[in-house]
Amino acid sequence: MPQRKRYLFVCVNRRPDGTPKGSCAQRGAVEIHAALKSELQARGLAKTEVRACTSSCLDVCWAGPAIAVEPDGYFYGRVTMEDVPAIAEAFANGTRVERLVLPSNDFDEKTSAPPLPVPQPKPVEGGEP
Ligand code: FES
Incomplete structure (x- = not known):
């Protein structure tokens, strides 16, 4: 396999449900990673570019779901499934999705913009009240 020009590190860390901090996996990062792989493959970028x-x-x-873009050295943050096509398209065009690029204040929890909500698990039908 050739060395790609870029590597995306999609955080898929999962913390236990109810952890106040939440985690990227709880905000959909596993599905985002899978969709991103598919989008990059569909655009012919996966084997040589990204x-x-x-x-x-x-x-x-x-600021998760978070993606580190290397060797460029920037992070995408608060990524949703709806953002995946735009991210892949930007790599195809040699650009980036500026609205998702984390500014320096987002690297400090004290100065960061608010996090995306952690989706609450749906109650199981017929389960305990
Ligand atoms: S859980 Fe910490 S950056 Fe994803």
Whole structure:
């Protein structure tokens, strides 16, 4: 396999349900990683240009789901499934999705913009009240 020009590290860290900090996996990062892989493959980028890898915690949990883009050295944050086509398209065009690029204040929890909500698990039908 050739070395790709870029590697995406998609944090798929999962903390136990109810942890106040939440985690990227609880905000949909596993599905985002899978969709990103598919999008990059569909655009013919996966084998030579960009590889989407999974990662453990990137230490910007409050701004997750987070993706580190290397060797460019920037992070995408608060990524949703709806953002995946735009991210792949930007790699195809040699650009980036500026609205998702984390500014320096997002690397400190005290100065970061608010996190995306952690979806609450749906009650199981017929389960305990
Ligand atoms: S859990 Fe994803 S950055 Fe920490």
